[in-house]
Amino acid sequence: MTLKKAQETVENWIKAYGIRYFNELTNMAILTEEVGELARIISRKFGEQSYKESDKNMRLEDEMADILFVLICMANQTGTDLTEALEKNLEKKTKRDKKRHFSNKKLKK
Numbered sequence: 001m002t003l004k005k006a007q008e009t010v011e012n013w014i015k016a017y018g019i020r021y022f023n024e025l026t027n028m029a030i031l032t033e034e035v036g037e038l039a040r041i042i043s044r045k046f047g048e049q050s051y052k053e054s055d056k057n058m059r060l061e062d063e064m065a066d067i068l069f070v071l072i073c074m075a076n077q078t079g080t081d082l083t084e085a086l087e088k089n090l091e092k093k094t095k096r097d098k099k100r101h102f103s104n105k106k107l108k109k
């Protein structure tokens with residue numbers, strides 16, 4: 001699915017099932033909550049924390065999808081074309097970092 005199609009799909013889902021978008025501040029809070037849930041999984045799966053019983057059913061891909069959904073909602077409600085935004089962002093990063101990471105000794109382990 002392309003980003004454009006994802007934005008259209010979320011828009012249609014909101015119209016069919018969500019009634020309307022939550023306001024931008026609410027969505028920002030939801031996004032923060034979802035990022036926290038992803039961090040919780042990462043810290044347990046790849047970090048040093050152990051799983052609690054309540055963590056065992058959490059799935060990395062579900063949390064990433066939750067984040068993506070909310071981010072797409074925020075893009076739609078603010079009129080942001082994510083395809084265009086990502087293309088511009090990659091262009092910026094390429095200019096800025098074209099040689100930067102190759103000279104980073106920390107990455108050559």
